[in-house]
Amino acid sequence: MRGVVMYGPGDVRVVERDEPHIVEPTDAVIRLTATCICGSDLWPYRGAEPADGLPMGHEYVGVVEEVGSAVETVKPGDFVIGSFVISDGTCDICRAGYPSRCVHAQFVHGTIGTQSDRARIPYADGTLVATPGMPDDDLVPSLLAASDVLGTGWFAAVAAEAGPGKTVAVVGDGAVGLLGILAARELGAERIIAMSRHADRQALAREFGATDIVEERGDDGVARIKELTDGLGAHSVIEAVGTQESMMQAIRSTRPGGHVGYVGVSHDVQLPGDELFFSQVHLHGGPAPVRRFLPDLIDRIWKRQIDPGKVFDLELPLADAAAGYTAMDQRRAIKVLLRP
């Protein structure tokens, strides 16, 4: 089968990979209907993480072709969505709502790699969720978004305790930040401030529920958030970048007692203990426990209540994956959908 492999910074190729098959009784093998390129794939693409023959892709929707003898909740022919982290669904950590840190957790990125024709998904019962039936084609991008960017934005909004009466600020205008806005709106936030300086992303932010746009960054951005919130800061701040500047911008934009939900994969970040101490914010984040939210997210998409698939502004055949990476790297696309 074909699969995308990254051989070094800027070097992604569609190559021939081994066909997946059932190894463990808890496995499923799926045929990908759609997959995509993630903002986090740009870290190794830009040389910020090693990439020496890395199977790429961790977002996926597809049709089950085969299941192991122990799989109970999905069957051949089902249309399924899975999380970007494999999880058994039964350990204490999964049951507490953190499948992203399951005792059997495995990142799909770099191991399975779902920018491919097919994939073996371990712990299928704990990782995959089937849709109520075969989706209309126009729902596929939104269902695919649930696999990571929507689930991650949703987790960030939940971690930031977005909800009724709350002012939510969002640091980062990539797909995750934009879907954090959508999540905050769905969770009932009163006011949602998007921090963005790109017109196209600002437009999508407003469409997803942003009530205010702040173009300033860093200390100036913090000052603007304070101005908009009686000098106190936002109740809830979503961080969806992962740099030192974005983390400090998020922490400093949050009022004392408020909540920072951070999901940008942390790179070269050191949080000063004394500032964090006196900020008195709540800090929670990490790899999103997407599987926890999938049933609810699928339901909202199925009822056409939300349309997170709008973050995909470029669609390419899998064979042209390299062009998709280039488009995202150059910020010509927010997010690229790949069709095997």
Added chain:
Amino acid sequence: MRGVVMYGPGDVRVVERDEPHIVEPTDAVIRLTATCICGSDLWPYRGAEPADGLPMGHEYVGVVEEVGSAVETVKPGDFVIGSFVISDGTCDICRAGYPSRCVHAQFVHGTIGTQSDRARIPYADGTLVATPGMPDDDLVPSLLAASDVLGTGWFAAVAAEAGPGKTVAVVGDGAVGLLGILAARELGAERIIAMSRHADRQALAREFGATDIVEERGDDGVARIKELTDGLGAHSVIEAVGTQESMMQAIRSTRPGGHVGYVGVSHDVQLPGDELFFSQVHLHGGPAPVRRFLPDLIDRIWKRQIDPGKVFDLELPLADAAAGYTAMDQRRAIKVLLRP
């Protein structure tokens, strides 16, 4: 009046200070019944913070002598307990439960200084709470503890979400850590692991509710906590020291999705973003919003349900404050009560 002033590392003296009087209509002037030395007073005493003529003391119980014209909830003759942070009680931050970060917040330490005969307390309504009547003398140490160490240990336990079914680990066996144990027990924790290598503190830890003692520190301490919790880590971890080692020990002892409540005043701490991200813990702490908890804590003490005053193992007249600092610095006393 007499008051304790720190002039430099190791140099504390009882000197003559100006008599306090009502300045603002929201002020109260109290006569101290008891005050004490805090573990955090040792930071400047040991040279880790500047101290050049610093009025010391931020824990206090006493009798109101005079109030300003706008004070409504306390009156002359009332026995009162106050928080170590002045708070107005009316701003959005106070009303959200964070009087420690009130828009009019002022630290009593270094400004008012309650290791003294009398003190002016601004925003008396938002800072002080009166007891139901004059307390029996044996209740005074416990009421005094509520002013900071009990309130801080309580906040740490709340921030760590200690409660029924939870395993709580406590890093730090000073007065705050010990009272974090008491708080965790009162909040219904199932299992409480005290991290301590001092026999006297271990004994008090057990008396306050610790079910297990771990003597190891750092990575070894983390490994022991993991051993005691099916390899997962504690649900809730209280951090009551404030160093790099203690913070990392707390974070690493917490299971994914668990909660760290940190109240040790942070000194030279840098939290690595990537480790925090993948730890997936909740982090919350800072200066405790003691005023939030005072009515409840006073009630529990008044009913003799809890006896936090046991952390005081040395009592001295105010005139001998310097000897009290030496005893705490040399770890000959857990906590020193001073009688003006």
